[in-house]
Amino acid sequence: xxxxxxxxxxxxxxxxxxxxxxxxxxxxxxxxxxxxxxxxxxxxxxxxxxxxxxxxxxxxxxxxxxxxxxxxxxxxxxxxxxxxxxxxxxxxxxxxxxxxxxxxxxxxxxxxxxxxxxxxxxxxxxxxxxxxxxxxxxxxxxxxxxxxxxxxxxxxxxxxxxxxxxxxxxxxxxxxxxxxxxxxxxxxxxxxxxxxxxxxxxxxxxxxxxxxxxxxxxxxxxxxxxxxxxxxxxxxxxxxxxxxx
Amino acid sequence: xxxxxxxxxxxxxxxxxxxxxxxxxxxxxxxxxxxxxxxxxxxxxxxxxxxxxxxxxxxxxxxxxxxxxxxxxxxxxxxxxxxxxxxxxxxxxxxxxxxxxxxxxxxxxxxxxxxxxxxxxxxxxxxxxxxxxxxxxxxxxxxxxxxxxxxxxxxxxxxxxxxxxxxxxxxxxxxxxxxxxxxxxxxxxxxxxxxxxxxxxxxxxxxxxxxxxxxxxxxxxxxxxxxxxxxxxx
Numbered sequence: 001x002x003x004x005x006x007x008x009x010x011x012x013x014x015x016x017x018x019x020x021x022x023x024x025x026x027x028x029x030x031x032x033x034x035x036x037x038x039x040x041x042x043x044x045x046x047x048x049x050x051x052x053x054x055x056x057x058x059x060x061x062x063x064x065x066x067x068x069x070x071x072x073x074x075x076x077x078x079x080x081x082x083x084x085x086x087x088x089x090x091x092x093x094x095x096x097x098x099x100x101x102x103x104x105x106x107x108x109x110x111x112x113x114x115x116x117x118x119x120x121x122x123x124x125x126x127x128x129x130x131x132x133x134x135x136x137x138x139x140x141x142x143x144x145x146x147x148x149x150x151x152x153x154x155x156x157x158x159x160x161x162x163x164x165x166x167x168x169x170x171x172x173x174x175x176x177x178x179x180x181x182x183x184x185x186x187x188x189x190x191x192x193x194x195x196x197x198x199x200x201x202x203x204x205x206x207x208x209x210x211x212x213x214x215x216x217x218x219x220x221x222x223x224x225x226x227x228x229x230x231x232x233x234x235x236x237x238x239x240x241x242x243x244x245x
Numbered sequence: 246x247x248x249x250x251x252x253x254x255x256x257x258x259x260x261x262x263x264x265x266x267x268x269x270x271x272x273x274x275x276x277x278x279x280x281x282x283x284x285x286x287x288x289x290x291x292x293x294x295x296x297x298x299x300x301x302x303x304x305x306x307x308x309x310x311x312x313x314x315x316x317x318x319x320x321x322x323x324x325x326x327x328x329x330x331x332x333x334x335x336x337x338x339x340x341x342x343x344x345x346x347x348x349x350x351x352x353x354x355x356x357x358x359x360x361x362x363x364x365x366x367x368x369x370x371x372x373x374x375x376x377x378x379x380x381x382x383x384x385x386x387x388x389x390x391x392x393x394x395x396x397x398x399x400x401x402x403x404x405x406x407x408x409x410x411x412x413x414x415x416x417x418x419x420x421x422x423x424x425x426x427x428x429x430x431x432x433x434x435x436x437x438x439x440x441x442x443x444x445x446x447x448x449x450x451x452x453x454x455x456x457x458x459x460x461x462x463x464x465x466x467x468x469x470x471x472x473x474x475x476x477x478x479x
Contacts, residue, residue: 009466009469012463012466013470016462016466017463019459020460022274023456026452026455027453027456029443030434030448034443052316058301058307059301068298069301070298070299071299073319074317074321075319086296097307194277194282195278195280195281200275200278200279203278203279204275207272207275210271211271214264214267221261225257
């Protein structure tokens with residue numbers, strides 16, 4: 001027990017701070033509503049068009065493309081039917097499904113597409129193109145349009161420039177969660193990987209800290225510690241011995 | 246009560262309540278950190294297949310889809326196991342059509358499901374079993390809509406593919422390392438039923454108790470190290 005106590009003490013001294021950070025960041029992540037973190041409440045489902053498509057023939061679709069077609073999607077995009085075309089070179093682009101004419105998702109269209117899916121009523125504050133990886137866009141296919149709304153949660157919707165799809169929403173809850181996540185996974189730069197040598201090493205040490213603490217509990221409680229709990233029972237037992245009826 | 250004794254008592258009592266969960270948290274966390282998430286996701290089980298170019302001559306035109314699937318919501322032309330197909334979402338649900346003949350391929354039968362699974366599987370093991378799930382699903386695919394073909398392979402960690410009979414798509418892949426991860430995840434987030442609610446009241450209380458327990462531990466450290474006096478030379 002003495003050895004375990006010493007080890008517990010020293011592991012606590014060296015690694016205890018990380019345990020504290022894990023508990024605190026875990027508590028924050030448990031406290032923040034995950035639906036708000038995921039931005040689900042801020043995005044409406046895709047609205048169906050009231051009319052069916054009259055899509056252009058495949059030859060018309062293929063003609064203007066420089067590379068062979070590998071995948072073709074026909075989908076509603078706000079107020080029209082669109083073809084989403086993937087070519088063998090990996091490029092993805094959008095065509096008007098009726099005419100076969102290509103169109104780009106520019107700032108104005110991104111704003112329209114985002115607002116059609118935005119569940120709130122606040123006005124658009126800004127529309128910006130994000131090409132690099134940011135904390136908000138690191139998991140999204142870029143470039144994306146970031147459409148920010150002037151609401152209390154600082155909601156931003158992200159619209160893919162290639163496909164016009166709303167890839168997700170971020171709110172203040174997402175940003176707070178993300179900071180807790182960074183401390184929790186100990187990836188202080190990219191906030192992405194929880195499979196690195198630092199966290200594995202520290203987790204081994206902290207697992208021992210927890211286990212040694214559990215073992216120490218067995219030697220840590222004296223009769224005096226639980227006196228308040230057992231005293232009433234002992235008194236009753238004593239009375240019964242003195243006065244057996 | 247003197248401060249060191251107070252620190253010791255609070256640390257002890259908090260630990261009595263939270264210690265077992267702390268062991269669960271650290272051990273499950275260690276497993277998640279030690280095994281790379283790409284392995285857990287089963288990326289290596291799926292044969293990488295670049296999408297081949299579509300020979301559009303002679304394919305069914307998208308304009309015909311409205312007749313095949315009334316109330317069309319969306320459609321997708323792609324290649325599945327060497328054959329051009331349309332994956333269609335319409336009023337009557339999802340469906341799969343041969344893009345050359347317009348023949349309806351869905352729902353896929355057992356032979357087709359086995360063939361697809363084998364074609365997608367990156368390892369050498371053969372299919373051990375194929376089962377169509379229509380009413381009840383195992384915990385490992387709790388969020389996916391049914392029906393699904395469950396195709397299990399021989400090989401390390403019991404690799405299993407879930408293939409949609411309606412779209413032919415590989416919906417999920419599972420193996421024992423994933424199953425262990427999911428089991429430990431349950432302990433990590435303390436949601437013992439659905440294994441998905443990270444905001445349940447139990448974990449909200451437990452995390453703050455763990456925080457308090459480690460904080461009192463840090464407090465206790467202040468009294469736990471004594472400077473050792475060297476015996477004076479005589």
